[in-house]
Amino acid sequence: MPKRRGLLVILSSPSGAGKSTLARRLMDWDAGMSFSVSATTRAARPGEVDGREYFFRTPEEFARMVAAGEMLEHAEVFGNRYGTPRGPVEARLADGQDVILDIDWQGGQQVRRSVLAHDVVSVFILPPSIADLESRLRGRAQDSDAVIAGRMAKSRDEISHWGEYDYVLINRELDRAAEELRTILVAERARADRQPWLSDFVRGLNEEFEAR
Ligand SMILES: Nc1ncnc2c1ncn2[C@@H]1O[C@H](COP(=O)(O)OP(=O)(O)OP(=O)(O)O)[C@@H](O)[C@H]1O
Ligand SMILES: Nc1nc2c(ncn2[C@@H]2O[C@H](COP(=O)(O)O)[C@@H](O)[C@H]2O)c(=O)[nH]1
Numbered sequence: 001m002p003k004r005r006g007l008l009v010i011l012s013s014p015s016g017a018g019k020s021t022l023a024r025r026l027m028d029w030d031a032g033m034s035f036s037v038s039a040t041t042r043a044a045r046p047g048e049v050d051g052r053e054y055f056f057r058t059p060e061e062f063a064r065m066v067a068a069g070e071m072l073e074h075a076e077v078f079g080n081r082y083g084t085p086r087g088p089v090e091a092r093l094a095d096g097q098d099v100i101l102d103i104d105w106q107g108g109q110q111v112r113r114s115v116l117a118h119d120v121v122s123v124f125i126l127p128p129s130i131a132d133l134e135s136r137l138r139g140r141a142q143d144s145d146a147v148i149a150g151r152m153a154k155s156r157d158e159i160s161h162w163g164e165y166d167y168v169l170i171n172r173e174l175d176r177a178a179e180e181l182r183t184i185l186v187a188e189r190a191r192a193d194r195q196p197w198l199s200d201f202v203r204g205l206n207e208e209f210e211a212r
Helices: 019-029 059-067 086-094 105-112 130-140 145-159 174-189 198-211
Strands: 008-012 038-040 054-056 071-077 080-085 099-102 120-126 167-170
Touching: 008 019, 008 105, 019 099, 019 174, 038 059, 059 071, 059 080, 071 086, 071 105, 080 086, 080 105, 086 099, 105 120, 120 174, 130 145, 167 174
Parallel strands: 008 099, 008 120, 038 054, 120 167
Antiparallel strands: 038 080, 071 080
């Protein structure tokens, strides 16, 4: 019976709106989903581990990965380079696993134009207000004031891309936003064109009709 291919779930938002938090909620809900670990040239934050949050790479190593065609997408974000390693994503999709990409709008555009476009569900996450966005970035306590100011300055531009996404949700109350995200996944998985085994199943129903 043909197996469903995995879904590529793109989450984008201005920095601090809650993508990683919502991605973790999705994986708590369905342990079969996985997170694509990006490569980046940015320095690791305290507590971040190479290969877990990111593959931390030098600019030269990152450029080599791009030149070798190893990136599904890549972009410069806040002065650093970020990219999605292609191999693990393609392998997991082919195996029927859903994969979450926490990437910016530039990466979102590239993935939607790629050969994997049919597998994509894209979700843009808005903060309830700009004041909340700033207080979340500050509350995370992982970036300097200068870095936070830079990210706030770019947030308007990121938000301007919301209309390019399949779904948009406002991450006001976390439990509610996580529930909305799960609902999107449930609906997308149930789409007829994502269940290639359905024609076999309906053939079985017809055989049952004929045997009555
Ligand atoms: N609904 C919410 N209400 C209050 N705080 C939240 C909510 N969602 C996320 N947060 C908090 O906001 C902060 C930023 O969240 P998170 O790191 O998930 O954002 P992000 O979009 O992944 O950021 P970045 O783009 O910089 O990686 C975290 O401290 C997180 O706990
Ligand atoms: N286009 C891509 N954007 C990415 C990727 N990995 C992360 N990001 C985006 O970068 C910013 C900053 O992340 P941070 O970890 O430094 O806070 C955030 O908006 C991410 O969505 C990627 O592989 N490609």
